[in-house]
Amino acid sequence: MLPATISDIWVYLSASPLLALTMTLVVYQGAQWLYQRAGRPALLNPVLVAVICLVAILVATGTSYQTYFEGAQFIHFLLGPATVALAIPLYRQFDKVRRSALALIVSLLLGSLAAMGTALAIGYVMGLDHVSLVSLAPKSVTAPVAMGIADKLGGLPSLTAVFVIVTGILGGALGPLLLDRLKIGDPAARGFALGTASHGIGTARALQESEVAGAFSGLAMGLNALATAILLPLIWSLLS
Numbered sequence: 592m593l594p595a596t597i598s599d600i601w602v603y604l605s606a607s608p609l610l611a612l613t614m615t616l617v618v619y620q621g622a623q624w625l626y627q628r629a630g631r632p633a634l635l636n637p638v639l640v641a642v643i644c645l646v647a648i649l650v651a652t653g654t655s656y657q658t659y660f661e662g663a664q665f666i667h668f669l670l671g672p673a674t675v676a677l678a679i680p681l682y683r684q685f686d687k688v689r690r691s692a693l694a695l696i697v698s699l700l701l702g703s704l705a706a707m708g709t710a711l712a713i714g715y716v717m718g719l720d721h722v723s724l725v726s727l728a729p730k731s732v733t734a735p736v737a738m739g740i741a742d743k744l745g746g747l748p749s750l751t752a753v754f755v756i757v758t759g760i761l762g763g764a765l766g767p768l769l770l771d772r773l774k775i776g777d778p779a780a781r782g783f784a785l786g787t788a789s790h791g792i793g794t795a796r797a798l799q800e801s802e803v804a805g806a807f808s809g810l811a812m813g814l815n816a817l818a819t820a821i822l823l824p825l826i827w828s829l830l831s
Contacts, residue, residue: 611662618644636764638792642756670791674733677794677809684806687779695783699811702787703818706731707826725827726750729819730758733790736816744827755790762789763796778804786811 622640629635649659660667681688688695707728714724725746729737734755738748766785775781782804785793790812798805 609662611659612665614648615641615645615663615666618648633764633768636760636796638795639760639764642760674791674809677805677812680798680802680806681809684779684803687803688807688810691779695807695810695814698783699787699814699818702784702811703731703815703822706788706815707819707823711826711830722746723750727754728823728827730754731762731788731790732816732819733812736820740820740823744824756792759789759792763792766793767796767800779807782807783811787815790815 619637619641622635622637622644625640626632626635626637645659648654649656710727710730711724714727719727722745725744726741726748727750728744728746729740729751732740732755734752737751737755740746741751742748762785766789767781770781770784775784778801781800782794782797785797785804786808789796794805794808794812797808
């Protein structure tokens, strides 16, 4: 028998669900190592680097996303428990949250309206159609909620998912830089801003800064999803 070629080996390995799972974990760990060794620069955010590397691998090998997801869906499943686990640092910071309740409510409303308003304004200036505008508007909300909102208003959930991921990656990478430039050092304020603007990826970045920042970011992520689900349909009905 002739020795197997590299392409034959890849075809064999790609049929195994463990390949996608292992590849995802290895690539992310590599991105995390690079991020730490480079001094944690914003543009080398591990999620951003890992996504770029995985997309490059899938394109180079001609592997479809469906095939990849069959193996990586276990990580997707763990997003649920990971989100619930954010309640732990929030519980530990409950007294601080209670004392800041009024400021948090005002910040939430302003942040949610700003996220939706800027998305709609930019989309309108760029001449986007109805479907694209609705798909773009909930970009700062965690993906499952954003996709549900877009679907109810006539948007494309798949397009919304892309906008949400891009927003999260950019927010997680550039948000801390902007907060530093604005000289905002309070961990609660930084975390709440990141969670409101860039949902789960922003929350992961906030957790890297401190438990306080992560707790307030997780709170903002959940509340912004609720606020957007209520406010966006009202705003869209007025605009229509």
